[in-house]
Amino acid sequence: MRRDIGIAVLSMVVVLLAGCRAMDRLSFIRPSAERGEFRQVAPDRDVSGKPGKRSADPVQLLQSAVDAYRLGDLVRAESLAKASLQAGAPAGDANTLLGVVADARGQREAAGGYYRAAASAAPGNGTYANNYGGWLCATGQARASLEWFDRAVADPTYPTPANAAANAGDCAAKAGLAARAEASWRLALATQPTHVQALAGMAALEAGRGRHLEARAFLERWLELNPNDLAALRLAAQVEDALGDNEAAARYRMRLQAASSATQRALPTP
Known part of the structure; x- marks a missing residue:
């Protein structure tokens, strides 16, 4: 399945050894306009996200939000990500970034809502499914997370299916499902x-x-x-x-x- 936008959100790998220890932060690559889905960014385009300004390009707004996140300016990153969503940026990418920002600010429940929104916006996208599954497992919902890791593995365009399978194994073990854990870990090892x-x-x-x-x-x-x-x-x-x-x-x-x-x-x- 082709991704809908040039800004690609790479997998957030959930490292769960010894019981779901931590979630790695997401990585991003810079955007490019694809097949006219978004207009090329003009040099004088406003990317402030403030009301009253000229309409901003959603791709550039989202990239500016990513840049702000990387610089540690979480308030600006959140504002720009929300503005990019309102301007028409893909809901999956924008909500994923909002989830990462919310996590960084200690807003765990809000982060989950954003990860769920991203997964719902693109049900076949393995990255978003893996991210939401990771959040579920990390918040005490290990059994419920397995469906989402399965969705990630089923996405033929998802670049790291072994990661999602290994995550499913760890979360199945956490849920007391030893047979399911073994099957998932063996699937990961068969792949990688x-x-x-x-x-x-x-x-x-x-x-x-x-x-x-x-x-x-x-x-x-x-x-x-x-x-x-x-x-x-x-x-x-x-x-x-x-x-x-x-x-x-x-x-x-x-x-x-x-x-x-x-x-x-x-x-x-x-």
């Missing part, structure tokens, strides 16, 4: 064998089932990609303990201690 989020999910799942050899296999792939991942090293030590390999467990704990110390040294001084 090096998907760390899905490898982590499967490693934890197999360890929790007492299938420690299987957990070890997923952990080895995880650590090959992220050798100093604290969660992976901690789980690997526990798995080796369960398998009776005390030497391997000790090596992992030494690596864990070294990686933890390095992380602490890298933290900014208060």
Whole structure:
């Protein structure tokens, strides 16, 4: 499905290891006028979003809102995004940005309303579906989020279906749906064998089932990609303990201690 506007909102990947930790911020690319859907931006076009000014180009208004967001001016970003919506910018992109701004301002419920509006405006758009699913899962509605991740995976133009599948796995696990979680993580790995989020999910799942050899296999792939991942090293030590390999467990704990110390040294001084 072709996107309706030149400003493309890339996926907001929901990283949910150990129970829906955080939502990564969205990335944006600059707009371009596509097939005359929006007029080219004239040099004297007003993009202030203030009443009484000449009618602004909706694409440029939305880009100005993105720029304001990047500069940390959340009030101006919100104002410009709302103005772009009123001027005819695609509801999906404008509402997504409004959701990001609301999240940044700590307005969690308002953000959810915007993410839902974006998904409703373009029901087949995987990016908007993944974003709304991520918000649902992060706000204690893990079971309800699964439908939206499924929609994201079903969008043939969605660039990162493995991310949506891995998100579904994490949220299914959070909802206590182990079989669904496994199916989603395996789908993510079938699409992208090096998907760390899905490898982590499967490693934890197999360890929790007492299938420690299987957990070890997923952990080895995880650590090959992220050798100093604290969660992976901690789980690997526990798995080796369960398998009776005390030497391997000790090596992992030494690596864990070294990686933890390095992380602490890298933290900014208060």
